[in-house]
Amino acid sequence: MRKAQGSWEKRILKSLNSMCTELSIPLARKRPVGEQKELLNKWNEMGTDEPDLSLFRPVYAPKDFLEVLINLRNPNYENGDSLSFRTHLGLIQVPLKVKDIPELKEFFVELGLTTGQLGIDDSTQVPPELFENEHVRIGQKVLAEQDGAAAQQYIRQGSPTALRADLWALILNISSQPEDILYYEQLKTNVIQHDLLVDSLIYKDVKLTASNDDYYFVFEDYLYQVLLCFSRDTSVLGHFAYNSASPPKSYIRGKLGLEEYAVFYPPNGVIPFHGFSMYVAPLCFLYHEPSKLYQIFREMYVRFFFRLHSISSHPSGIVSLCLLFETLLQTYLPQLFYHLREIGAQPLRISFKWMVRAFSGYLATDQLLLLWDRILGYNSLEILAVLAAAVFAFRAVNLMEVTSLAAAEAVLADLSTLKVMPLLQIFLFATVT
Amino acid sequence: MAGKVKWVTDIEKSVLINNFEKRGWIQVTENEDWNFYWMSVQTIRNVFSVETGYRLSDDQIVNHFPNHYELTRKDLMVKNIKRYRKELEKEGSPLAEKDENGKYLYLDFVPVTYMLPADYNLFVEEFRKSPSSTWIMKPCGKAQGKGIFLINKLSQIKKWSRDSKTSSFVTQSTKEAYVISLYINNPLLIGGRKFDLRLYVLVSTYRPLRCYMYKLGFCRFCTVKYTPSTSELDNMFVHLTNVAIQKHGEDYNHIHGGKWTVSNLRLYLESTRGKEVTGKLFDEIHWIIVQSLKAVAVSAWRGAELGWGLGRGSFGEVVGPASSWVLPRACQVNASPSLTSSTANDRILKYNLINDTLNIAVPNGEIPDCKWNKSPPKEVLGNYEILYDEELAQGDGADLRSRQGQSLGPKGGRSRDSGRTVLTTWK
Numbered sequence: 099m100r101k102a103q104g105s106w107e108k109r110i111l112k113s114l115n116s117m118c119t120e121l122s123i124p125l126a127r128k129r130p131v132g133e134q135k136e137l138l139n140k141w142n143e144m145g146t147d148e149p150d151l152s153l154f155r156p157v158y159a160p161k162d163f164l165e166v167l168i169n170l171r172n173p174n175y176e177n178g179d180s181l182s183f184r185t186h187l188g189l190i191q192v193p194l195k196v197k198d199i200p201e202l203k204e205f206f207v208e209l210g211l212t213t214g215q216l217g218i219d220d221s222t223q224v225p226p227e228l229f230e231n232e233h234v235r236i237g238q239k240v241l242a243e244q245d246g247a248a249a250q251q252y253i254r255q256g257s258p259t260a261l262r263a264d265l266w267a268l269i270l271n272i273s274s275q276p277e278d279i280l281y282y283e284q285l286k287t288n289v290i291q292h293d294l295l296v297d298s299l300i301y302k303d304v305k306l307t308a309s310n311d312d313y314y315f316v317f318e319d320y321l322y323q324v325l326l327c328f329s330r331d332t333s334v335l336g337h338f339a340y341n342s343a344s345p346p347k348s349y350i351r352g353k354l355g356l357e358e359y360a361v362f363y364p365p366n367g368v369i370p371f372h373g374f375s376m377y378v379a380p381l382c383f384l385y386h387e388p389s390k391l392y393q394i395f396r397e398m399y400v401r402f403f404f405r406l407h408s409i410s411s412h413p414s415g416i417v418s419l420c421l422l423f424e425t426l427l428q429t430y431l432p433q434l435f436y437h438l439r440e441i442g443a444q445p446l447r448i449s450f451k452w453m454v455r456a457f458s459g460y461l462a463t464d465q466l467l468l469l470w471d472r473i474l475g476y477n478s479l480e481i482l483a484v485l486a487a488a489v490f491a492f493r494a495v496n497l498m499e500v501t502s503l504a505a506a507e508a509v510l511a512d513l514s515t516l517k518v519m520p521l522l523q524i525f526l527f528a529t530v531t
Numbered sequence: 532m533a534g535k536v537k538w539v540t541d542i543e544k545s546v547l548i549n550n551f552e553k554r555g556w557i558q559v560t561e562n563e564d565w566n567f568y569w570m571s572v573q574t575i576r577n578v579f580s581v582e583t584g585y586r587l588s589d590d591q592i593v594n595h596f597p598n599h600y601e602l603t604r605k606d607l608m609v610k611n612i613k614r615y616r617k618e619l620e621k622e623g624s625p626l627a628e629k630d631e632n633g634k635y636l637y638l639d640f641v642p643v644t645y646m647l648p649a650d651y652n653l654f655v656e657e658f659r660k661s662p663s664s665t666w667i668m669k670p671c672g673k674a675q676g677k678g679i680f681l682i683n684k685l686s687q688i689k690k691w692s693r694d695s696k697t698s699s700f701v702t703q704s705t706k707e708a709y710v711i712s713l714y715i716n717n718p719l720l721i722g723g724r725k726f727d728l729r730l731y732v733l734v735s736t737y738r739p740l741r742c743y744m745y746k747l748g749f750c751r752f753c754t755v756k757y758t759p760s761t762s763e764l765d766n767m768f769v770h771l772t773n774v775a776i777q778k779h780g781e782d783y784n785h786i787h788g789g790k791w792t793v794s795n796l797r798l799y800l801e802s803t804r805g806k807e808v809t810g811k812l813f814d815e816i817h818w819i820i821v822q823s824l825k826a827v828a829v830s831a832w833r834g835a836e837l838g839w840g841l842g843r844g845s846f847g848e849v850v851g852p853a854s855s856w857v858l859p860r861a862c863q864v865n866a867s868p869s870l871t872s873s874t875a876n877d878r879i880l881k882y883n884l885i886n887d888t889l890n891i892a893v894p895n896g897e898i899p900d901c902k903w904n905k906s907p908p909k910e911v912l913g914n915y916e917i918l919y920d921e922e923l924a925q926g927d928g929a930d931l932r933s934r935q936g937q938s939l940g941p942k943g944g945r946s947r948d949s950g951r952t953v954l955t956t957w958k
């Protein structure tokens with residue numbers, strides 16, 4: 099796994115370097131004073147008057163990453179020559195251990211049919227006395243007592259909208275202390291003083307994704323304020339201790355290969371890819387104070403999101419999620435799986451982008467937040483794979499009738515009307531297997 | 532089974548025509564026998580003018596109340612609301628209660644407004660009380676943000692002064708009527724931008740008042756960050772949210788059109804300001820709509836037959852610096868919804884809006900009958916919700932769990948929204 103991650107990183111860096119050379123733009127440069135002043139003035143509206151980004155392209159897109167994952171092989175693993183019905187017919191060929199439905203039912207026990215859920219039991223047809231009122235009351239109590247562990251347990255049943263911002267902050271251990279605000283201001287100063295090549299990549303990404311999104315376009319300027327600072331935040335390097343990835347290194351001009359002249363590039367070690375800004379966008383619905391928004395995002399990234407684009411064997415890593423998704427589909431919806439495979443529409447090719455983005459930009463925001471509640475509650479990203487499988491199960495009838503990858507994509511193009519919790523509940527607890 | 536409804540319209544918009552055709556209704560011309568006429572505002576004025584004295588027959592419906600302009604012209608709206616408030620005060624109604632500063636507690640939802648040139652001197656008096664304030668000038672008879680501008684100096688509106696030396700008796704009468712209102716210069720901003728709310732309201736009768744609100748309203752955002760700075764007072768991209776204006780801005784995006792659904796707004800406000808503030812805001816909005824309709828119920832009803840009005844309202848917003856409440860202010864009502872669509876989502880919304888409207892106005896696709904006066908069953912409402920049904924309210928006085936407005940008891944107070952997307956439960 100580490101070898102694969104290492105060579106993937108080399109490729110990304112090569113791509114970044116060649117873009118740099120082609121466009122004759124340095125990876126980093128200090129801004130002249132005039133430019134610094136200008137940027138400071140524009141800080142709250144960087145969305146307008148953007149630089150010419152036409153020559154920039156994202157360093158990679160999720161589908162490039164998928165190709166790498168598909169080609170992962172374990173050289174030590176002996177599968178035997180014969181194909182049996184145990185053979186995995188999906189795209190991922192790495193034999194990692196993933197949970198099956200009985201194990202998932204146990205893991206996600208609070209999502210069961212007999213437990214109240216926000217996202218189901220708060221709909222207008224259900225009288226609030228049955229579940230919602232009590233649930234809100236408990237949430238308020240948890241917040242009053244600042245009990246992080248209780249909050250994490252509580253949020254498995256979903257968070258009331260009004261309490262969500264505070265609950266997430268509690269679970270992620272974020273409290274806006276003066277030193278945090280100061281730290282953010284320091285990052286902002288770094289942005290003003292130095293221009294990085296990745297800044298243009300961030301601009302481009304926001305313009306391509308969030309700016310065109312019905313829900314998130316309003317927050318475009320916040321996204322720059324968060325992501326530009328994020329790139330310069332060296333504290334993020336800390337997460338590489340438990341990440342199979344390593345931060346890319348760059349060398350001061352003329353000193354290639356000399357370790358004393360190596361710096362991490364970008365300073366936080368994370369090269370953004372196409373869609374990266376969508377990790378931040380939903381958070382803007384919860385936090386409108388930039389330094390708090392920043393802290394929450396950073397914590398979400400180093401706890402969860404980084405696993406979605408690095409190669410590892412972790413159960414919440416993207417490889418495991420892909421395998422979990424494919425296994426669930428092959429085991430519990432075999433007809434659908436075989437059919438899609440036959441017509442050249444491997445399901446993972448469609449669901450991969452959902453999982454890499456944690457469904458941001460695909461679900462309606464209120465549904466997305468209910469989903470992310472459960473990521474925090476269970477401290478695991480496996481729910482993304484389960485939801486992906488549940489979506490296929492939900493649209494199975496239509497999918498059985500398609501005859502091409504394009505048609506399958508079309509059936510699954512619009513997830514904005516889906517209600518996440520009923521889908522998950524039915525798939526895990528109410529499907530006859 | 533009665534014959535098919537015969538329809539006429541003088542507005543060539545597909546969202547309308549597709550809806551008529553899908554019901555199998557028959558298109559006729561206005562000179563023939565028609566049941567349903569979707570008229571433009573111009574036509575209504577002509578058809579129902581005092582000279583023509585046209586009377587609708589028992590099986591005809593039009594889409595506007597003849598006197599709709601009592602609510603939809605900016606000056607008349609303000610006049611009617613001011614008159615309504617005074618009437619309530621005279622009756623001693625608890626609704627007209629004022630606070631110690633003389634401000635209405637429950638009916639203060641229109642910004643301070645004067646007509647020009649008629650109230651010019653009154654306006655000057657008010658202006659001098661707070662000379663650093665900004666005011667917004669709006670022509671009474673125009674739409675789409677045309678002709679609107681902001682002022683912060685008296686000299687900018689010299690033209691409207693009644694004793695302006697440049698006027699003669701002739702030009703005085705042709706001087707265009709404007710309303711001037713105190714500009715709300717601390718609007719609620721989201722993402723640093725100003726926005727307003729566009730809501731659709733259907734009135735089927737004024738007496739008794741029966742109106743419906745469409746659940747799927749939307750917010751329109753400016754493309755440029757808001758600033759109260761005086762140097763940007765003439766930058767309409769900062770201050771006016773009309774799509775007709777914003778779409779010429781550099782940053783206008785054709786995919787989302789700068790629009791948010793009301794449910795996004797709700798989610799954002801609940802998440803960042805809590806349920807109580809959000810509930811109160813929507814409560815207030817519904818309250819304002821009903822009170823505005825009541826204010827014109829007297830004049831609008833005069834001469835109205837079986838008509839109904841589908842209008843849309845714009846609300847600007849205020850956030851008080853000290854409190855964290857968000858207060859809506861009614862800015863204007865438009866007689867008809869804009870039937871042009873700026874994005875794909877728009878088109879779908881408007882198509883469904885007209886569809887639901889027709890289901891309520893012409894139930895079961897039957898030939899209209901002016902004697903028919905029942906409330907439509909719930910299934911027919913589609914995305915509409917009953918905003919206020921006077922008949923039901925008066926009959927149901929004791930039912931506190933009713934989701935409709937109720938007649939006001941002696942205390943005249945209003946209870947908070949119970950927290951869901953239900954309409955007000957006023958005690």
